Amino acid sequence: MTAHLDSGTNPPAQLPRIGQHDPVAQQVPVLQHGGYDQLDDHELLRLHVAGNPDTFGFLVKRHRDRMWAVAIRTLGEPEEAADALQEAFISAFRRADSFRGDAKVTTWLHRIVVNACLDRIRRRQVRQADPLPEDEDRAAELAGPVEQDAAEVRERRLDVLNALKQINPDQRSALVLVDMEGYSIEEAASILGCAPGTVKSRCARGRARLLPLLRQWQTTRGGDSDLQDKASETAAGIMGTE
Amino acid sequence: MTDSGLPTSEHLEHLETDTIADLLENLLPAPEAHRAREHVKACPDCQLTYDALLQLSEDLADEGRSDIPMPADVAEHLDAVISAEAVRRASTVGVHSLAQIREEPHRHIPKLLGAAAAVVLIAAVGVGVVMATKDRAGENVANTNPTAILPTGVVSLTTAQIAPQVQQTLEGSSGVVLNASANEVSCAKSFAATRPNPEVRLVQPARIDGTRATILGLQGGSPRDIQVFVLTGCDAGGTTGTSIYDTTVTLRNR
Structure with missing residues (x-):
């Protein structure tokens, strides 16, 4: 599915990666202020609130791959994810002064991104009930630039993203928050604006939908016999307590 | 096979995946949960599904930890x-x-x-x-702060972009935004003086669909409403502006 993407061997020069000093990128004047990579997130945000025009952009660069992952998993469509992230970051830019210093900046940003994604899902649900049709070419682009990851990592990422796209958006949001992003049921309920029981139910049903879609992925990872062995162990652990 | 006289797995239909997933989330009522648990213990296929669901959560968590x-x-x-x-x-x-x-x-x-x-x-x-x-910082009029050098210039817009641009600019500001040269501002103010409510909120040099113009924002009837005019004749030293387009913008959060 991804083979055609592997033809480009030269990574795009303008792709700045966190922690990697790209000589091309360093010639761009906006980065010449320098030294920001030494500052932690809190300090960058503090400077932004104090009026510094550069530090917020720096913060965005530092965390955009994490936030992209959240957005693309929740929304499934690159255009939607890009729009949601843009909204989220502009919103964060404008209300940075409301950030409480005792939290992690990433937690705060993450929450803003999640909310922007959920807003889009709600708006989309109003517009149309059906998910957008699957498109192989676009699906491949979901997994990000080719050159950065091993083929199997990309393959797995694509499988998960494509499987997530096939389940109902409510179940998907709950699963992304709880299983993938590690929010507690209560936190997810508060973000989603529904009862904890609803979140549990959406997660359960979402997993039941995903299972057949990802079973091949699971068995190829562990091998059938492995899975079976592991299965019996886990079962013994969990069922034995009853 | 079981202690409660339940049929053995060979005689029992497999559980729905939904039921097993619900069991894992403790969503089943107690008697049903008990029956399902006993069934899973006795039925290798359902046991596999049970464990695959557990594994799925772990795998999703794994995948969730990686950035894209x-x-x-x-x-x-x-x-x-x-x-x-x-x-x-x-x-x-x-x-x-x-x-x-x-x-x-x-x-x-x-x-x-x-x-x-x-x-x-x-x-x-x-x-x-x-x-x-274009860098025209030297011509700027900073209405409130003489030390701030305002980055300004001519904004290129289509007609459709005027209202969103005005909205975006003014929503980010709690005061008056004058991004034009002193002369252009003064020309726009002369036009404003002919309006019922001459309170100026925005003067922005622009190129609208290729035509050099001046966007003028006036305070509307309510605090959130801005009346927008696009004037020609205020650039290049002109003193009389003529409106070629007007619209009203409603600001949010204000």
């Missing part, structure tokens, strides 16, 4: 949008963070100019949202 590289075009566009936002904020900084500018003038002003330079650079790459600017 943002595509280069999305990242570029996002950078441009953030830079534009920084310039927009800087252009109203006389209102917003005057205190900090006064505190640390040497620290801020070069960076404001840096941001303006960034926008020129990014506009060259061809991002639609971003203002195409």
Whole structure:
């Protein structure tokens, strides 16, 4: 599915990666202020609130791959994810002064991104009930630039993203928050604006939908016999307590 | 096989995956949960499904811990949008963070100019949202803060973009935004004086569909309403503006 993407061997020069000093990128004047990579997130945000025009952009660069992952998993469509992230970051830019210093900046940003994604899902649900049709070419682009990851990592990422796209958006949001992003049921309920029981139910049903879609992925990872062995162990652990 | 006289797994239909998933989340009522649990213990197939569901959560958590590289075009566009936002904020900084500018003038002003330079650079790459600017800092009128050098310039817009641009600019500002030269502002104010409510909120030099014009925002009937006029004749030393387009914008959060 991804083979055609592997033809480009030269990574795009303008792709700045966190922690990697790209000589091309360093010639761009906006980065010449320098030294920001030494500052932690809190300090960058503090400077932004104090009026510094550069530090917020720096913060965005530092965390955009994490936030992209959240957005693309929740929304499934690159255009939607890009729009949601843009909204989220502009919103964060404008209300940075409301950030409480005792939290992690990433937690705060993450929450803003999640909310922007959920807003889009709600708006989309109003517009149309059906998910957008699957498109192989676009699906491949979901997994990000080719050159950065091993083929199997990309393959797995694509499988998960494509499987997530096939389940109902409510179940998907709950699963992304709880299983993938590690929010507690209560936190997810508060973000989603529904009862904890609803979140549990959406997660359960979402997993039941995903299972057949990802079973091949699971068995190829562990091998059938492995899975079976592991299965019996886990079962013994969990069922034995009853 | 079981203690309660339940049929053995061979005689029992397999559980639905939904039921097993519900069992894992403790969503089943007690008697049903008990029966399901007993069945899973006795039925290798359902046991497999049970464990596969557990494994699925772990695998999703694994996958969730990995970032996904943002595509280069999305990242570029996002950078441009953030830079534009920084310039927009800087252009109203006389209102917003005057205190900090006064505190640390040497620290801020070069960076404001840096941001303006960034926008020129990014506009060259061809991002639609971003203002195409010419550096006309010398002509600026800073209405509230004589020390702030406002990055300004002629914004290139289509007619359809006028209202959103005015909205975006004024929503980020709690005061008056004058991004034009003193002469252009004065010309726009003369036009405003002919209106029922001459309170000026915005004067922005613009190129609308290729025509050099001046966007004038006047306070409307309610605090959130802005009457927008597009004037010709106020640039290049003109003193009389003629409205070629008008609309009303309603601001949010105000």
